Amino acid sequence: xxxxxxxxxxxxxxxxxxxIIEGVYNAKCGHPGGSLSIADVLTYLYFAKMNVYPDNPxxxxxxxxxxxxxxxxxxxxxxxxxRGFFDVEELKTLRRIxxxxxxxxxxxxxxxxxxxxxxxxxxxxxxCGMALSAKLTNDTYKVYAILGDGEIQEGQVWEAAMFxxxxxxxxxxxxxxxxxxxxDGKVSDVCSPYPITDKFEAFGWHVxxxxxxxxxxxxxxxxxxxxVVGQPxxxxxxxxxxKGVSFMEGQASWHGAAPNAEQYAVAMxxxxxxxxxxxx
Amino acid sequence: xxxxxxxxxxxxxxxxLAELGAKYENLYVLDADLAAATKTGVFKKAFPxxxxxxxxxxANMMGIAAGMAATGKIPFASSFAMFAAxxxxxxxxxxxxxxxxxxxxxxxxxxxxxGEDGASHQCNEDIALMRxxxxxxxxNPADDVEARAAVEAAILHDGPCYLRFGRLATPVFNDKETxxxxxxxxxxxxxGDDVTIVATGLLVYEAIEAAKTLKEExxxxxxxxxxxIKPLDDEIIIKAAKETGVIVTAEEHxxxxxxxxxxxxxxxxxxxxxxxxxxxxxxxxxSGPAVELLKEFGLCAENIVKTVKEALNK
Numbered sequence: 001x002x003x004x005x006x007x008x009x010x011x012x013x014x015x016x017x018x019x020i021i022e023g024v025y026n027a028k029c030g031h032p033g034g035s036l037s038i039a040d041v042l043t044y045l046y047f048a049k050m051n052v053y054p055d056n057p058x059x060x061x062x063x064x065x066x067x068x069x070x071x072x073x074x075x076x077x078x079x080x081x082x083r084g085f086f087d088v089e090e091l092k093t094l095r096r097i098x099x100x101x102x103x104x105x106x107x108x109x110x111x112x113x114x115x116x117x118x119x120x121x122x123x124x125x126x127x128c129g130m131a132l133s134a135k136l137t138n139d140t141y142k143v144y145a146i147l148g149d150g151e152i153q154e155g156q157v158w159e160a161a162m163f164x165x166x167x168x169x170x171x172x173x174x175x176x177x178x179x180x181x182x183x184d185g186k187v188s189d190v191c192s193p194y195p196i197t198d199k200f201e202a203f204g205w206h207v208x209x210x211x212x213x214x215x216x217x218x219x220x221x222x223x224x225x226x227x228v229v230g231q232p233x234x235x236x237x238x239x240x241x242x243k244g245v246s247f248m249e250g251q252a253s254w255h256g257a258a259p260n261a262e263q264y265a266v267a268m269x270x271x272x273x274x275x276x277x278x279x280x
Numbered sequence: 281x282x283x284x285x286x287x288x289x290x291x292x293x294x295x296x297l298a299e300l301g302a303k304y305e306n307l308y309v310l311d312a313d314l315a316a317a318t319k320t321g322v323f324k325k326a327f328p329x330x331x332x333x334x335x336x337x338x339a340n341m342m343g344i345a346a347g348m349a350a351t352g353k354i355p356f357a358s359s360f361a362m363f364a365a366x367x368x369x370x371x372x373x374x375x376x377x378x379x380x381x382x383x384x385x386x387x388x389x390x391x392x393x394x395g396e397d398g399a400s401h402q403c404n405e406d407i408a409l410m411r412x413x414x415x416x417x418x419x420n421p422a423d424d425v426e427a428r429a430a431v432e433a434a435i436l437h438d439g440p441c442y443l444r445f446g447r448l449a450t451p452v453f454n455d456k457e458t459x460x461x462x463x464x465x466x467x468x469x470x471x472g473d474d475v476t477i478v479a480t481g482l483l484v485y486e487a488i489e490a491a492k493t494l495k496e497e498x499x500x501x502x503x504x505x506x507x508x509i510k511p512l513d514d515e516i517i518i519k520a521a522k523e524t525g526v527i528v529t530a531e532e533h534x535x536x537x538x539x540x541x542x543x544x545x546x547x548x549x550x551x552x553x554x555x556x557x558x559x560x561x562x563x564x565x566x567s568g569p570a571v572e573l574l575k576e577f578g579l580c581a582e583n584i585v586k587t588v589k590e591a592l593n594k
Contacts (some may be wrong), residue, residue, distance in 0.1 A: 007576060025319075039295065060351075060352070066353075068348075103529055106378070106379070107379035108348065108380070109380065114350065115346070115347070115375075115379065116349060116374065116375070116378050116379040118373075118374065119370060119371075119374045121339075122343050122371055122375045123319040123343075125339070125340045125342070125343020125344055125346070125371070125375070126343045126344075126346045126350065126375055127347060127348035128340070128343070128344055128347060129343060129344035129345060129347020129348045129349075129351075129355075130348070130350060130351050131347075131353070132332065132344065132347070132348065133347060133348045133351040133353050134351065136308070136329070136330070136353070137353075139351075155339075156337075156339045156340055156343070156371070159335075159337035159339060159340035160340050160343065160344075162335070162337070163334060163335070163337065163340055163344065166335075167332075228495075265499070
């Protein structure tokens with residue numbers, strides 16, 4: 001990846017992480033862990049990959065992103081705000097009465113949100129519907145869906161996986177955020193979804209693995225995805241839950257908990273230090 | 281009326297889709313391996329490129345429909361009522377209802393008249409389930425003419441619709457030349473002032489027949505066809521409550537949460553009166569010929585007559 005672009009993306013991803021912490025801290029609840037683990041891929045998609053139009057968010061030919069793991073809305077909201085869909089200050093209204101920023105994403109309420117999600121396993125079906133829709137009328141937009149590794153325990157994911165391969169939806173890329181943790185603990189202990197790559201391959205997908213926090217790897221994975229014809233693409237990203245905030249990293253307990261004032265200060269200071277280093 | 285033409289509304293559904301496919305290029309039909317039974321196969325024959333078989337995966341089919349609607353298509357997601365409203369309920373609620381997407385759910389084989397397949401396939405709960413979803417329009421047509429009109433009305437309505445169709449061939453009593461479908465409007469089919477029979481689906485014809493019998497016995501029964509269960513035509517119900525004082529509801533659905541419950545909701549808040557509900561009385565059905573089952577479960581003109589007389593203490 002171009003070094004300047006990489007630097008810009010790292011800076012933006014750091015700001016996106018700050019927006020996540022800001023939102024969850026002000027809401028006093030929410031899901032920081034899984035939001036932080038997808039912050040880099042969201043940043044790459046919205047700042048370097050997808051055709052999106054903050055001034056015309058409903059533009060028909062835009063690329064779509066369905067956050068199938070809808071509980072990580074703080075991550076999506078933060079990247080949308082930083083991309084210019086709405087004011088970054090609004091992130092502080094997360095989960096409040098009167099806010100557009102509902103606990104889980106809502107279509108037609110938040111500019112840039114392409115599908116209502118939150119109930120796991122459903123977003124991937126809607127993403128398949130959008131991709132099929134494009135195929136039926138020869139539209140050129142691409143559809144991205146982000147799933148959790150715990151989420152793929154939902155049976156509907158595999159109904160959708162079968163459907164996508166059967167219909168040769170090569171305009172669809174599903175990213176599985178393999179941070180290894182879900183609410184009750186390690187995914188491998190709760191009800192193992194492994195081997196994830198083999199499962200998607202068996203369902204007829206082209207599978208790519210990538211390091212979720214390395215922009216060179218992210219770019220390479222999405223470039224490879226673009227070359228695939230006749231198959232949907234699954235990118236299995238190895239990620240760290242809570243990435244970027246030391247005390248949240250690799251901890252299932254930060255799946256759905258907000259930092260207190262002290263923890264908030266520590267988290268923001270860490271992120272500010274990272275930002276200063278990047279900008280320095 | 282023995283010579284009246286009979287037709288199952290599922291046939292009407294498939295034929296209407298095939299007819300309207302040319303007029304509405306944005307119309308797509310999804311099915312879950314039941315195209316021969318839901319009759320969407322008729323559409324598939326006419327428009328093979330616009331018919332998508334999702335396989336036996338109703339939950340995913342509803343999500344596919346949601347995604348298609350989110351990108352501007354008008355999808356009709358078709359399956360048996362049991363699976364469309366039952367199995368896929370939460371997907372219909374969260375992926376279609378919550379974002380208020382323009383998905384049409386074509387649910388066939390509703391009610392006990394599925395017949396021989398038995399209780400696992402006899403869905404008497406779908407209206408109740410769909411009524412709880414904010415913004416969901418529910419249409420339960422009474423015959424072939426109404427069913428065809430309902431399909432086009434659903435296309436013209438922007439928002440999620442649940443259309444309920446039957447497997448059993450039932451009398452075609454509406455005149456296709458003069459019939460006009462108005463979404464959300466009840467239809468008064470017979471005037472009367474002693475009692476009002478409010479019916480939906482295949483019970484509408486039975487209600488008409490019951491009113492004729494009652495007339496012969498000196499009871500003047502008003503008959504109202506409620507094809508749109510949600511939004512309900514409150515006005516026609518309140519008027520009937522005020523003018524006739526007693527209401528008997530009739531539906532091929534559980535007495536819990538269906539048309540009868542909807543009528544009670546309106547009447548109790550606006551003009552309390554006696555309401556007696558005819559429906560499936562909180563029991564599962566069983567296998568058997570549809571017509572015999574309808575009689576056994578009291579979903580017939582004879583039982584409407586009997587219930588009306590009891591309600592009037594006559």
